[in-house]
Amino acid sequence: MTQHDGKPSSIAFIGGGNMARSLxxxxxxxxxxxxxxxxxxxxxxxxxxxxxxFGVAVCERAVEAAQDASVWLMAVKPQVMRDxxxxxxxxxxxxxxxxxxxxxxxxxxxxxxxxxxxxxxxxAMPNTPSLLGQGVTGLFAREDxxxxxxxxxxxxxxAGGPTVWIGDEALMDAVTAVSGSGPAYVFLxxxxxxxxxxxxxxxxxxxxxxxxxxxxxxxAMLMQAGEAPQVLRARVTSPGGTTQAAIETFQAGGxxxxxxxxxxxxxxxxxxxxxxxx
Numbered sequence: 001m002t003q004h005d006g007k008p009s010s011i012a013f014i015g016g017g018n019m020a021r022s023l024x025x026x027x028x029x030x031x032x033x034x035x036x037x038x039x040x041x042x043x044x045x046x047x048x049x050x051x052x053x054f055g056v057a058v059c060e061r062a063v064e065a066a067q068d069a070s071v072w073l074m075a076v077k078p079q080v081m082r083d084x085x086x087x088x089x090x091x092x093x094x095x096x097x098x099x100x101x102x103x104x105x106x107x108x109x110x111x112x113x114x115x116x117x118x119x120x121x122x123x124a125m126p127n128t129p130s131l132l133g134q135g136v137t138g139l140f141a142r143e144d145x146x147x148x149x150x151x152x153x154x155x156x157x158x159a160g161g162p163t164v165w166i167g168d169e170a171l172m173d174a175v176t177a178v179s180g181s182g183p184a185y186v187f188l189x190x191x192x193x194x195x196x197x198x199x200x201x202x203x204x205x206x207x208x209x210x211x212x213x214x215x216x217x218x219x220a221m222l223m224q225a226g227e228a229p230q231v232l233r234a235r236v237t238s239p240g241g242t243t244q245a246a247i248e249t250f251q252a253g254g255x256x257x258x259x260x261x262x263x264x265x266x267x268x269x270x271x272x273x274x275x276x277x278x
Contacts, residue, residue, distance in 0.1 A: 012065040015075035016041030022131040026159025040065035074101040085114035093118040105273025120145045122153040130160025137163045138175035177266030
């Protein structure tokens with residue numbers, strides 16, 4: 001990541017939890033100087049681990065980390081974001097940083113208002129596979145964010161996996177519902193499959209391996225085959241076979257409608273979070 005003058009960007013992570021840690025690790029692995037990364041984290045054990053593992057500077061207070069940093073990555077819980085922004089408002093007016101928020105349900109307009117209107121705000125929604133460099137992030141930029149700042153935001157989040165820009169911020173709650181929350185849906189499926197396998201008599205260890213590798217292999221095919229999910233599904237569903245029996249059972253139980261209702265519920269909850277923290 002570089003600034004407009006060609007120098008590497010200095011980055012302040014406001015919050016040092018798992019997602020911040022994954023992005024920091026990705027940035028350092030890709031050659032970003034750890035001396036240009038500062039992290040504000042109130043939990044001492046997390047601060048010490050970040051400093052020991054990545055060589056970044058750590059501090060307890062957000063203002064200390066954000067001082068002179070050109071990019072602020074806001075990685076605190078939505079419930080405390082307003083208070084954190086209040087504490088950074090004067091500094092934001094002085095520095096006019098690029099602010100990238102990964103807090104679910106907090107809109108760019110809220111962030112802009114809480115920071116005094118001086119920062120260039122990008123809203124982002126990564127997901128937990130970013131911890132392994134296998135995530136995906138949806139991004140939305142306000143109109144005053146420059147092309148260079150958009151590139152900086154992309155480079156920052158690409159430390160955890162590919163990124164996609166969303167033109168309408170109203171759709172960011174849907175991004176949260178699909179990809180932000182999505183890994184939990186896959187884990188729920190894995191949990192249910194393993195329990196069903198054990199009920200069929202398979203030992204727990206065998207059931208676990210069969211389920212994990214099946215999901216991993218199917219995901220790899222989905223990414224690498226270059227074909228639509230319905231095409232891949234049809235290819236492994238022989239007429240009158242075991243797979244068709246299972247698929248028809250899923251569909252008879254309203255599987256597609258249930259997924260649609262779940263995504264809708266998660267999207268609605270994102271909007272509620274925004275309203276609750278305004």
